Amino acid sequence: MAKLDERIGFIGGGNMAFAIGSGLVARGIIKPSQVLVSGPHIENLEKWRIIGATTTEENGEVVTKSDIIFLCVKPHMLTTVASQIKSSVVATTREKDKVFVSVLAGVTLAQLAVSFDFMTTLKMVRTLPNTPMQVGEGCTIYSPGSYVTQHDLEKVDLLLNSLGLAQQVPEKMINAIGAVTGCGPAYVYTVIEALADGGVKQGIPRQMAIQFAAQTLLGAAKTVLQTGKHPAVLRDEVCSPGGTTIHGVHELERGGLRNALINAVEKATERSEQLGKQS
Numbered sequence: 001m002a003k004l005d006e007r008i009g010f011i012g013g014g015n016m017a018f019a020i021g022s023g024l025v026a027r028g029i030i031k032p033s034q035v036l037v038s039g040p041h042i043e044n045l046e047k048w049r050i051i052g053a054t055t056t057e058e059n060g061e062v063v064t065k066s067d068i069i070f071l072c073v074k075p076h077m078l079t080t081v082a083s084q085i086k087s088s089v090v091a092t093t094r095e096k097d098k099v100f101v102s103v104l105a106g107v108t109l110a111q112l113a114v115s116f117d118f119m120t121t122l123k124m125v126r127t128l129p130n131t132p133m134q135v136g137e138g139c140t141i142y143s144p145g146s147y148v149t150q151h152d153l154e155k156v157d158l159l160l161n162s163l164g165l166a167q168q169v170p171e172k173m174i175n176a177i178g179a180v181t182g183c184g185p186a187y188v189y190t191v192i193e194a195l196a197d198g199g200v201k202q203g204i205p206r207q208m209a210i211q212f213a214a215q216t217l218l219g220a221a222k223t224v225l226q227t228g229k230h231p232a233v234l235r236d237e238v239c240s241p242g243g244t245t246i247h248g249v250h251e252l253e254r255g256g257l258r259n260a261l262i263n264a265v266e267k268a269t270e271r272s273e274q275l276g277k278q279s
């Protein structure tokens with residue numbers, strides 16, 4: 001039994017869209033028949049058809065036939081897409097309660113409003129999701145535009161929260177939080193790979209090393225969330241005086257892991273701001 005009756009549309013069927021769409025279908029939040037996806041080349045949307053979704057090359061069709069419409073193109077495509085869907089938006093959104101959900105990194109609600117200036121009352125929610133939504137462990141932040149009602153927001157919140165954690169935040173925080181949550185999976189995959197490399201260097205078979213490294217990150221993350229303890233306290237619980245771990249931690253500090261992660265978040269935040277200006 002689907003938990004949401006709304007028809008869900010995706011304009012742009014790439015990685016982020018598929019993480020959301022396939023996650024919703026896999027968890028039974030919606031039925032595949034509720035999903036419509038558009039992209040410029042229908043042959044590239046095969047993975048959507050495999051999960052039972054309908055595909056089209058017409059972005060306007062997604063607007064016309066969906067209730068909640070995810071904008072999932074790259075930021076620089078926003079103006080093009082807005083002009084491609086203009087007539088469908090004008091024809092169908094006035095009388096119907098359609099809600100648009102942008103996942104575009106860096107693009108503000110004000111910039112979205114400029115791109116959709118032909119429909120000044122458009123209901124738009126700006127989000128910054130992440131790809132672990134595909135396995136129901138996503139982390140999404142969102143801010144609603146002026147015309148989004150409480151009822152609309154509850155629907156969008158239900159949908160996003162069904163794939164992990166989703167939380168409303170002041171819009172000015174989205175770029176910085178997104179640099180942690182949206183980009184974070186890429187940093188963490190690098191850490192998993194590197195940790196596994198360490199194991200491989202010590203003679204552990206690659207697949208085994210990856211599985212153990214990933215499970216270790218999962219366990220550590222759950223421990224932080226479930227105990228509520230500061231990560232430094234939990235780290236101290238692992239570091240026996242004169243033991244093995246503190247020798248490893250010393251090497252991480254020497255290698256600048258902490259510094260590198262802080263810099264990564266700073267650079268990604270700055271890049272979000274640049275992307276917004278370019279859209």
Ligand SMILES: NC(=O)C1=CN([C@@H]2O[C@H](COP(=O)(O)OP(=O)(O)OC[C@H]3O[C@@H](n4cnc5c(N)ncnc54)[C@H](O)[C@@H]3O)[C@@H](O)[C@H]2O)C=CC1
Nearest residue numbers: 012013014015016039072073074075103104105129131182
């Ligand atoms: N990949 C990620 O982890 C995250 C991505 N985002 C945002 O998601 C958006 C999409 O990023 P990805 O999925 O990573 O990129 P992607 O390249 O995988 O997907 C973009 C899709 O847009 C399609 N497209 C291009 N022009 C189009 C048009 N005129 N009409 C319809 N579709 C068109 C492309 O064919 C492609 O499938 C970006 O704005 C990005 O900032 C946000 C958070 C996380």
Ligand SMILES: O=C(O)[C@@H]1CCC=N1
Nearest residue numbers: 104105178182183184
């Ligand atoms: O790299 C990007 O621009 C997108 C936004 C956050 C994660 N991926």
